[in-house]
Every structure is written in structure tokens, then in C-alpha cells.
Amino acid sequence: MVKHFAVAGGGWAGFSAAIELVRAGHRVTLFEAARTFGGRARRVAFDGRELDNGQHIMLGAYSETLRLMRAVGIDLAAAVLTLPLQMRYAPGTGGMDFVAPRLPAPLHVAIALLRAVGLERADKMALARFTTTARWMGWYLNQDCSVAELLERFDQTPRIVALMWRPLCLAALNTPPERASANVFLAVLRDSLGASRAASDMLVPRADLSALFPDAAAAWLKDRGHTVHLGAKVTAVCKQSSAWTIEASGAGVGGAQPAEFDGVVLAGSSVASAALLSQLPGTEALAAQLAGFEQEPITTCYLQYAPGTLLPAPFLALLDDPANARWGQFVFDRGQLDDRQEGLFAVVISASRAASELPQDELAASVAAQLAADLAQPELAKPSWVKVITEKRATYACTPGLQRPANETGLPGLVLAGDYTTGEYPATLEMAVRSGAQAARVLARS
Structure with missing residues (x-):
């Protein structure tokens, strides 16, 4: 039996839910409040430049993400730069250079x-x-603790904590090691x-984060006859006898209000x-x-330099020290990812x-x-x-x-989708x- 479901939220979780519902043979109507798809991982425009609201790295282990990207027609070879596992600092900074060769694990x-x-x-x-x-432990603790406590138990040296574990924890969990979950970090x-x-x-x-998946997912849904509303904020969800109703506002809402559905996916932020x-x-x-x-923020600082300005690698780790105004944790050379962004660097500050x-x-x-000092290029200060x-x-x-x-809300036909639901991974x-x-x-x- 074909049912009609509503998805409230046009981010990565919302489009994932919508695509899977369509592949199961159902109709879908998706509502996104913003004017750009992607939720908290989306494209933004400033001064004629198309940027992202935060720089991301994915892993080859992101099997579900890669599967759905392929399903909506994304050419992964063109969409992402694939690099071996690495943690690299600029030469002369007192950091480290760790790059895994392309050999079988471990x-x-x-x-x-x-x-x-x-x-x-x-x-x-x-x-x-x-x-x-x-x-040997199966990457799991029977009793969770902080990442800092985990590292102390494992007798990690101060240097390996500073150069490897702390930046990885900040990047992956967006939470300082002193407050971050050891079990999620282990996963x-x-x-x-x-x-x-x-x-x-x-x-x-x-590609920018909207083009990386959400834009293609929206086109995939539309091509198959499903409805996608952009600029349509869901303001109320109600149960009326056997049907769910959605009330939405905004320039992107089409048709009579409220609309009726067999079920609803709440795929916006937790808030x-x-x-x-x-x-x-x-x-x-x-x-x-x-x-x-x-809630934990992430800050990305974009800096434009002259064409031809390059990092030694597509991205580098930075030694952060907030007490001395060293805020950056990673820097990305956008020009090595997209020729149209030559000379543009993106510096990420997690838990910012x-x-x-x-x-x-x-x-x-x-x-x-910080960049000028670490890369020994004084011109980067301006x-x-x-x-x-x-x-x-x-x-x-x-x-x-x-x-x-859990995804279940306790109300039949109403479910949650988002990076905050039960699972092994962080957000x-x-x-x-x-x-x-x-x-x-x-x-x-x-």
C-alpha cells in the first residue's frame, strides 16, 4: 500500500529519510524552512563567493552517506578528494607528520x-x-568516561595527546577531551x-556542502514526482483522526494548508x-x-590570498593555544579542492x-x-x-x-531523524x- 509521508527538514537526515521512503514505494513531501538545502551543513554566499557554513571531512567508513550520494547520481571521484589517513602539521612548527601508506590494514x-x-x-x-x-577491548568501554580520562588510563604521552588525540577529538566530537565521551571517540x-x-x-x-548531496537529493525526488518545498517552515504537526496534518509558512509553501499525511519525519535540529x-x-x-x-558551535574563518598561494598539503593541523590567541585547529586550502577558489584558506575552530x-x-x-607564523610566510598575516x-x-x-x-517518539506515525538520535557516532x-x-x-x- 502506497502511503504519503511528510519530512520536516531538508538537511542530510531529512533527505536520507525521504529517499529511503521513496525507495520503499511511498510518496514524500519535504519541507525545508531555509532557502538553501543542507541544514547545518550547507552552502552560504557572501560577496559573490559560495562558501560552506563549516568545513567537513568524511571517512571512507561513511558507508551510508556514500551509498546515498551514489544513489542520487553524485560522482564521488569528482565530488571529494580522497586522501590517506593522516595528521600533518606545517614543517618547523614542532608538530608531527603522520601519513598512512596505501597498504592493507593494520x-x-x-x-x-x-x-x-x-x-x-x-x-x-x-x-x-x-x-x-x-x-582488544572491541573499541568499547563498559563504563563510559571522558576522553581525557581514557587517555590517562592508556598512559598517553603529553605530546601524542596534544598532536593527535586532542585535535582528533575536537574535530570528530566538537567537544573538548575533558568533557567528551570516550565511547563515542572510540567508535x-x-x-x-x-x-x-x-x-x-x-x-x-x-563541492560545496549543499551540492555534495542535498541539492542532488532534491532533484532526485522531484524527478520522480515527489514534492519539495524550499522556504517552507513547518510550524505545527497535529494528529487528526487517522491522519497527520502539517502546517507550514513561508514563500515556498504551495497548495492548501494544512496538508494531510500518513506519517511525519521530524528531521530538523534537536531544537x-x-x-x-x-x-x-x-x-x-x-x-x-x-x-x-x-549546543556546541563551530567557527570557520575564510581568508583570501593572492592566486598561487598554497599550503604544502590540501589540509594541515594547527597547534591551537587559545590562551595565546592561537584559535585555529585545522586549515584547508580550498584552491587545491576547487580551482575557482584559488588562494582561499578555511581555518576550522571546533568547540568554538x-x-x-x-x-x-x-x-x-x-x-x-597564526597562519603567518606556522607557515613562515609573513604575508599571510594580511x-x-x-x-x-x-x-x-x-x-x-x-x-x-x-x-x-530513539527514532520513535511514542506516537505512531511520528519519528525523529537527526544526528542527535541514538547511535555510535557523534554529530x-x-x-x-x-x-x-x-x-x-x-x-x-x-
């Missing part, structure tokens, strides 16, 4: 560790001991350091979904749970609450000075153009033992896509 990590520059023997032994013990490491060579590959988007749930009887506790998540409170010109100047973008609710704080909700694109697919399966069964 040999690729072992060889990378032997060849790593900038690590002492004690650092290499500590990293090897960590991965060996974690693999990420399992699928990078502890995975097959291909699964541990790092995939850096060449947006909490607001809709709070209007429904019986979901008060769930709404409070979602509203209670601690303190940085985002600074005046934007002050933060940009500090980031530019970019020709800068733009600071802070996604204030980029993720939730991924803390030990955090209770994340990543892969977690959003997995949640959307699971929400679709739950809804189709109901």
Missing part, C-alpha cells in the same frame, strides 16, 4: 607510525599501545585508525524538533530531552564558544597571524578578504553517558544519514 597504520616525523619513541609506543589495547577511532585502509581514507569535499513536539500531548518528556542538549565571542575582525586577525562564519548550534556536546533519543554527516534511513524504516513499518 599494516598501513604501523608503517605510518614507524615513518612518523616529530614523534619520540615514547610517543610512538604510546600510540601503538593505545590502538592495540583498544582493538570514531575504530573506523579510522582501527579500520581497513579504504575505510580510514579521509574524504575532503570539493526545532523539540519546539514541534512540545505542542503534542504525550511528548513533553521527549521535547524537554531534546531542548536540554547542550570562546572564539566566537570575540569580535570577528579580531578573531580573523589572530587566525591570520589577507585581502576575510569572512568568519559561526554555526552556533553545529552539534550537541557529546558528553559521557549522554542519553540520546556527523554519517550519523545524520544513518538516522534518516532508520527513521524511514521505522515509519514504513508502522
Whole structure:
């Protein structure tokens, strides 16, 4: 029996749910409040430039994301730059250079560790001991704790913590190690350091985040006769006898209001979904749970330099030290990803609450000075153009033992999809896509 479902949210989770519902033989109508698809991973435009609201890296282990990208016609070879697992700092900064060769696992990590520059023997032994013990444990703790406590238990050296574990934790969980969940961090490491060579590959988007999947997903739905509303904010979800009704507002809403559906996927942010749930009887506790998540921002600082300005690699790690105005944690050379962005660097600051409170010109100047010092290029202190973008609710704080909700809401025909739902991964694109697919399966069964 063909049913008609509504999806509230045109981000990665929402499109994942919509595609899976269509592939199960159902009709879908999708509502997106913004004028651009992608949710908290989307394209933004400033001064004639098309940027992203945050720089992302995917892993080869993102099986669900890659599967759906292929399903909607994305050419992965053209859409992403595939790099081997690595953690590289600019020469002369006191960092490290760790690059996994294209060899079978776990040999690729072992060889990378032997060849790593900038690590002492004690650092290499500590990293090897960590991965060996974690693999023996199944990359899981029976009792969750903070990442900082985990690293202390595993006798990790201060240098390997500073150069490897801290930046990885910030990048993957967007939560400082002192407050981040060890079990979620271990799940990420399992699928990078502890995975097959291909699964541990790092995939850096060449296309903007909307073009990378959501735009193609919207076109895929439309081509098959399904309805996609852009600029249509869902303001209420109600149950009327055997049907669900959606009320939406905005320039992108077409047709009579309200519309009726057999079921609804709430695929907005946890905050947006909490607001809709709070209007429904019986979901008060769930709404409070979602509203209670601690939000963590991510800041990306874009700096434009003269054509021909290059990094030694497509991206590099940076030694951050907020106490000394060193905010950047990773820098990406957008010109090595897209020829149209030659000379454009993107510096990422995860868990950026303190940085985002600074005046934007002050933060940009500090980031530019950090690049100039680390790359030994004084001219980098004076970019020709800068733009600071802070996604204030980029993720939730991924803390030990955090209770994340299931896709089911307790109301038949109403499900959640989002990177904040139950799962092994933190708030990543892969977690959003997995949640959307699971929400679709739950809804189709109901």
C-alpha cells in the first residue's frame, strides 16, 4: 500500500529519510524552512563567493552517506578528494607528520607510525599501545568516561595527546577531551585508525556542502514526482483522526494548508524538533530531552590570498593555544579542492564558544597571524578578504553517558531523524544519514 509521508527538514537526515521512503514505494513531501538545502551543513554566499557554513571531512567508513550520494547520481571521484589517513602539521612548527601508506590494514597504520616525523619513541609506543589495547577491548568501554580520562588510563604521552588525540577529538566530537565521551571517540577511532585502509581514507569535499548531496537529493525526488518545498517552515504537526496534518509558512509553501499525511519525519535540529513536539500531548518528556542538549558551535574563518598561494598539503593541523590567541585547529586550502577558489584558506575552530565571542575582525586577525607564523610566510598575516562564519548550534556536546533519543517518539506515525538520535557516532554527516534511513524504516513499518 502506497502511503504519503511528510519530512520536516531538508538537511542530510531529512533527505536520507525521504529517499529511503521513496525507495520503499511511498510518496514524500519535504519541507525545508531555509532557502538553501543542507541544514547545518550547507552552502552560504557572501560577496559573490559560495562558501560552506563549516568545513567537513568524511571517512571512507561513511558507508551510508556514500551509498546515498551514489544513489542520487553524485560522482564521488569528482565530488571529494580522497586522501590517506593522516595528521600533518606545517614543517618547523614542532608538530608531527603522520601519513598512512596505501597498504592493507593494520599494516598501513604501523608503517605510518614507524615513518612518523616529530614523534619520540615514547610517543610512538604510546600510540601503538593505545590502538592495540583498544582493538582488544572491541573499541568499547563498559563504563563510559571522558576522553581525557581514557587517555590517562592508556598512559598517553603529553605530546601524542596534544598532536593527535586532542585535535582528533575536537574535530570528530566538537567537544573538548575533558568533557567528551570516550565511547563515542572510540567508535570514531575504530573506523579510522582501527579500520581497513579504504575505510580510514579521509574524504575532503570539493563541492560545496549543499551540492555534495542535498541539492542532488532534491532533484532526485522531484524527478520522480515527489514534492519539495524550499522556504517552507513547518510550524505545527497535529494528529487528526487517522491522519497527520502539517502546517507550514513561508514563500515556498504551495497548495492548501494544512496538508494531510500518513506519517511525519521530524528531521530538523534537536531544537526545532523539540519546539514541534512540545505542542503534542504525550511528548513533553521527549521535547524537554531534546531542548536540554547542550549546543556546541563551530567557527570557520575564510581568508583570501593572492592566486598561487598554497599550503604544502590540501589540509594541515594547527597547534591551537587559545590562551595565546592561537584559535585555529585545522586549515584547508580550498584552491587545491576547487580551482575557482584559488588562494582561499578555511581555518576550522571546533568547540568554538570562546572564539566566537570575540569580535570577528579580531578573531580573523589572530587566525591570520597564526597562519603567518606556522607557515613562515609573513604575508599571510594580511589577507585581502576575510569572512568568519559561526554555526552556533553545529552539534550537541557529546558528553559521557549522554542519553540520546530513539527514532520513535511514542506516537505512531511520528519519528525523529537527526544526528542527535541514538547511535555510535557523534554529530556527523554519517550519523545524520544513518538516522534518516532508520527513521524511514521505522515509519514504513508502522
